Amino acid sequence: MRCRYLQGMQISAQERAATRPSRFAIGTRTWSVVRLVGALAILAAVTHQLIVTVGNALAATTPYGSHIPTVVANFLSFFTIESNISAAIVLIVAAIWGLRVAGGPSEADPVEPRALAILLACVSTYMIVTGIVYNLLLRGIELPQGSTVVWANEMMHVVGPVLLLADVLLAPRRRCLGWGVLGIVAAFPIVWAVYTLIRANLVISPRTGETGWYPYPFLDPTHVPGGYLGVSGYIVGIAVAILTVGAGVIWLSRRRGR
Incomplete structure (x- = not known):
């Protein structure tokens, strides 16, 4: 399906304003606030989990367990953490843009900038896949990031992904x-994925003191049946999930966008 403006449905700004002036503006402002609040909640969750993780490292009694630079680098190497931080930043940018255009003349009726639209598509895909993978494969498994903060864990793996899914389905402009x-x-x-597999054999695990640190158990060839072949199977499966979800996000943009 082609974009609506490529189907001969493009109309003037004045005509758009005449058909949906106030509802569109209120929706933009309201959703911008939702984006901003959601982004701040995500950042609070990431920060709380980082504080607890670093606190555990400071209390460790071994040199490898208390090496803060490695602990922080490992924390920031989780796909979940990177996805949540990226999503929060993009949501804040989108919220600021939305609040600015919502306060402008209704006849302008702009859609989101292309760069912002692409970034939203990326972080929405990553967050949705994060929620799917965690809840299907990792829920109940203690990940190597220190003691899990329950509310932060749910925010990053459930609430955040649901928010980004809602953004794909409901966000105006x-x-x-x-x-x-x-x-x-x-x-x-x-x-x-390439970074993670290369870095793993260069890092000493803060938990064991041995070389080989993987953020997720399905990437560790010493724990996955079949070794690297088994790991490859998981990577291919997640790649398919990312492409499928990404295609869905783009398809929805083509249905809803202008």
Whole structure:
């Protein structure tokens, strides 16, 4: 399905304003506040978990367990953490943009900038996949980031992903994206997977003192049946999930956007 403005449905700004002036503006302002509050809650969750993780490291009695630079680097190497931080930043930018245009003349009726639309598509995909993977594969498993903060864990793995899904479905002023954006969406997870597998054998685990630190058990060839072949299977499965969710996000932008 092509974007609506490519289907001969483009209308003037005055006509758009005449059909939906106040509701559109109120929706933009309201959703911008939702985005801002959600972003701040996500950042609070990440910060609380980081404080607890660093606190555990400071209380550790071994040199490898108390090495703060490694502990912090490991914390920031979780796909969940990177996705949540990125999502919060993009949501804040989107909220600021939305509040600015909502306060402007209704006849302007702009859609979100292309760069912002692409960033929203990326972080929405990553957060939705984070929620799916965690709740299907990792719930109930203690991850190597120190003691889990329950509310922060739920915020990053459930509430945050649901918020980004709602953003895809409900946010006003969405831009129609081309299918080529799917390649941009897939770029970061590929880089992250390569980085993680290379870095793993260069890092000493703060828990064991041995070389080989993996943020998630399904990436550790010493624990996955089949070794690296088994790990490859998980990576392919997650890649399919990212491409599928990313395609869905883009498809919705083409249905809803202009």
